[in-house]
Structure formats: structure tokens, C-alpha cells
Amino acid sequence: MKTQVAIIGGGPSGLLLSQLLHKRGIESVILERKTKDYVLGRIRAGVLEQGLVKLLEEAGCADRLHAEGIVHDGTLVSSGDTLFRIDFTEHTGTPVIVYGQTEVTRDLYAAREAMGGKIEFNVENVEIHDANSDAPAVTYTVGDQQHRLECDFIAGCDGFHGVSRQAIPLDVRKEYEKVYPFGWLGILSETPPVNHELIYANSDRGFALCSMRNENLSRYYIQCSLSDKPEDWTDEAFWQELKRRIPSEQAEKLVTGPSIEKSIAPLRSFVTEPMRWGRLFLCGDAAHIVPPTGAKGLNTAASDVHYLYNGLRDYYENNSRAGIDSYSQKALARVWKAERFSWWFSSLMHRYPDQSEFDLKMQVAEIEFLRTNEAAQKSMAENYVGLPY
Numbered sequence: 001m002k003t004q005v006a007i008i009g010g011g012p013s014g015l016l017l018s019q020l021l022h023k024r025g026i027e028s029v030i031l032e033r034k035t036k037d038y039v040l041g042r043i044r045a046g047v048l049e050q051g052l053v054k055l056l057e058e059a060g061c062a063d064r065l066h067a068e069g070i071v072h073d074g075t076l077v078s079s080g081d082t083l084f085r086i087d088f089t090e091h092t093g094t095p096v097i098v099y100g101q102t103e104v105t106r107d108l109y110a111a112r113e114a115m116g117g118k119i120e121f122n123v124e125n126v127e128i129h130d131a132n133s134d135a136p137a138v139t140y141t142v143g144d145q146q147h148r149l150e151c152d153f154i155a156g157c158d159g160f161h162g163v164s165r166q167a168i169p170l171d172v173r174k175e176y177e178k179v180y181p182f183g184w185l186g187i188l189s190e191t192p193p194v195n196h197e198l199i200y201a202n203s204d205r206g207f208a209l210c211s212m213r214n215e216n217l218s219r220y221y222i223q224c225s226l227s228d229k230p231e232d233w234t235d236e237a238f239w240q241e242l243k244r245r246i247p248s249e250q251a252e253k254l255v256t257g258p259s260i261e262k263s264i265a266p267l268r269s270f271v272t273e274p275m276r277w278g279r280l281f282l283c284g285d286a287a288h289i290v291p292p293t294g295a296k297g298l299n300t301a302a303s304d305v306h307y308l309y310n311g312l313r314d315y316y317e318n319n320s321r322a323g324i325d326s327y328s329q330k331a332l333a334r335v336w337k338a339e340r341f342s343w344w345f346s347s348l349m350h351r352y353p354d355q356s357e358f359d360l361k362m363q364v365a366e367i368e369f370l371r372t373n374e375a376a377q378k379s380m381a382e383n384y385v386g387l388p389y
């Protein structure tokens with residue numbers, strides 16, 4: 001088989017890239033390790049920056065997002081019982097949209113299928129060949145059938161545990177990593193959200209986040225120990241702990257109910273450099289991970305797709321290599337800013353096992369500065385709604 005762009009990974013990065021390329025007449029094939037239902041069963045990000053919304057519009061996949069997404073003009077931050085608001089629209093002129101990654105992915109799959117996009121599910125043993133030559137290829141198996149896909153370019157959109165990053169030789173690749181000493185326990189419940197905007201809560205029992213998917217579907221998280229397992233936490237224990245971490249006025253209003261999903265995610269900051277090797281381009285979680293505080297994961301994947309899509313367009317439409325040659329540098333410049341913001345916001349909001357009393361005072365002082373200082377609020381708002389591409 002032959003195509004122009006072989007895309008490894010059918011998560012949001014791979015699907016969005018494929019759909020955008022298709023709109024410009026550039027052919028691609030997506031290779032996905034799991035089934036579509038499995039991919040759609042993963043509950044992940046919930047907050048979309050305008051940059052991602054614009055890309056979804058360009059991809060022709062934004063109708064449901066505009067009909068069902070919830071516009072958020074700001075967010076709440078709490079420290080104990082002190083609650084304050086950061087106004088995104090006032091400080092930046094831009095809101096964010098709350099619309100789940102699951103729904104984005106569902107819309108992208110629907111669009112790809114409607115246009116006859118080629119997606120191979122259940123692929124195994126994916127191997128990248130000759131990425132550093134003018135004739136790269138990907139081999140893989142489906143069941144006991146061996147396949148070979150020849151292509152002009154390979155997009156490695158296969159997430160943190162994929163194979164693409166590993167295809168870049170170790171003497172070329174440099175990785176930067178910070179692992180946080182805690183995780184997030186998240187639940188989804190068919191209950192009305194406690195508040196119409198998100199609440200990021202710092203408390204002496206650890207971080208909590210009140211988020212949502214729609215008016216009757218709430219997403220809540222609490223900081224937990226890395227050794228915890230979801231089954232250690234009954235729904236009742238989760239709700240009790242959440243109530244202790246958010247301001248009492250909110251805790252009293254909280255509507256609880258059975259969880260329909262419960263999972264633990266570790267927190268990590270990770271970047272690999274460069275994001276390109278020959279004709280292989282890494283995109284999204286394949287190249288970088290942020291802790292979820294600040295909701296930058298999916299949005300940073302989207303900015304990679306933007307740079308790669310435009311680079312490939314430039315190549316096919318204008319016979320110019322300028323865009324693909326600057327891909328890694330442009331993508332990384334924005335990635336590192338998202339890494340900084342997520343690291344800063346995580347450091348501000350969590351309890352660390354080795355935190356000294358001095359460290360705690362610094363956290364309190366910084367939250368107080370954010371509460372009272374316009375410039376600090378503007379800086380937070382600019383980062384939260386997404387820095388320009």
C-alpha cells in the first residue's frame with residue numbers, strides 16, 4: 001500500500017491531522033493499535049483553547065462543538081475557604097470551551113468515516129523504516145496478515161507509549177522529564193456540576209478540581225497517592241474527600257451520585273527533542289506530556305498538528321520545505337511554554353510530600369498575589385486560554 005502521509009495513532013492528534021490534510025487533497029492512512037470503541041472509552045481532557053476550536057472548524061468538525069460546548073469566560077481558584085475568579089475574557093478577549101476529548105474524537109472519527117478516510121484498527125508490531133531517507137515506510141500486522149505502507153512522510157501521533165519516538169536514535173534524541181510524587185483520582189458522575197465554572201482548589205489535604213462535561217455530567221478530581229488504586233476509593237470516600245478540599249459553601253451545594261468512571265492518572269512533565277527526524281514527525285503526547293493542571297495536553301497536541309499540517313501543505317502545494325524544516329523548532333517553542341505553565345500551576349496547587357513550612361508559605365503568598373494582582377491574573381489568563389500559535 002502507498003500513501004502520502006502515514007499516521008501512526010488514531011487519537012485526537014492523528015485524526016485531526018488526517019482530516020485537515022484530506023481537506024487539502026493530501027492523502028493519509030491512520031494506523032491505530034486499539035478499536036474505535038476503546039479509543040472513545042478513554043475519559044481525558046475537557047477544556048479546549050480557541051486554537052483547537054479553529055482547527056476543528058477548518059477540519060469541518062465543529063458543528064456539535066458549537067452546539068453543545070460550554071463557553072467559559074473564567075475559572076475559580078480556591079485556597080481553603082478563600083475563593084476568587086480569573087476572568088479570561090476580560091484579560092484576553094478570549095474564552096475557553098468545555099467539550100470533552102471523547103466528543104472531539106467521536107466527531108473526528110465521524111468526519112473521517114464520512115469522507116472515506118482510511119483507518120486500520122487493531123494494528124500490531126508497527127515498525128518504522130528508513131525515516132531518515134526519501135522513501136520511508138511503516139510495516140505492521142493485523143491478525144496474522146503482514147502489511148507494508150510506503151509513504152512520503154510519517155506522523156508519529158501514537159501517544160506517550162507509542163513506537164514513533166523510540167524510532168529516533170538515542171544519539172539524536174534528548175528527553176527531559178519530571179515525575180510528580182502524586183496522581184489524580186478522577187470520577188465522572190451523572191450529576192449537575194457544583195458550579196458553572198471550573199474550580200481549582202488548593203487545600204491542606206491536597207488539590208481538587210471541579211470540572212464538567214455538560215449540565216448533567218460532572219468530572220471531579222482529587223490529588224491522591226501514587227500507590228492508591230481506583231478500587232481503594234469508594235464513591236462515598238471520594239465525595240467526602242472532595243468536600244473537605246473545596247470551599248465549604250461549594251461543598252454544601254455539591255450534588256453527589258454514583259460514579260460512572262473512576263481512574264487514576266500519574267502526573268508527569270516530559271519533552272523529547274527534536275520532534276522531527278528525517279521524514280518522521282512527532283505530534284502530541286508522542287513528543288511531550290504535561291501534568292493536567294491547566295488542561296494543556298490536548299491543546300498542545302493541537303498546536304503541533306497546526307504546525308505540521310501547514311508544513312505539509314507548504315510542501316505539497318508550494319513545493320517548499322520551509323514549513324517541515326522549521327516544524328520541530330516552532331512546535332517546541334510553544335510546547336516549552338505550555339510545560340512551564342502546567343508545571344507552575346501544578347506546583348502552586350498541590351501538596352508535596354517533602355514540602356517544608358517555608359514552601360507552604362510561598363504557595364500561600366503566591367496564591368494571594370494571584371488573587372490580588374491584575375498582572376498576575378492576566379498572565380494566568382493568557383496562558384490558560386492558550387498562547388498564540
Ligand code: RFL
Pocket residue numbers: 008009010011012013014031032033034039043044045046047101123126157158159160161162163264265283284285286292294295296297298299301
Ligand atoms: P493519545 O490520545 O494518547 O493517542 C495516541 C493513539 O495512538 C495509539 N497507539 C498506537 N497506534 C498504533 N501503533 C502503536 N504502536 C500505538 N501506540 C499507541 C493509542 O491507542 C492512541 O489511540 O495521544 P494524542 O492524539 O497526541 O492526544 C493527546 C491527548 O490525548 C492528551 O494530551 C490528553 O488527553 C492528556 N490528558 C489530559 N489533557 C488535558 O488537557 N486535560 C485532561 O484532563 C487530561 N487528562 C490526559 C488525561 C492523558 C491521560 N493519559 C495519557 C494517560 C488523562 C489521562 C489518563
Ligand code: PHB
Pocket residue numbers: 044045046047198209211212219292293294295296
Ligand atoms: C477535565 O475536565 O477533565 C479537566 C479540566 C481542566 C483540567 C484538567 C482536566 O485542568
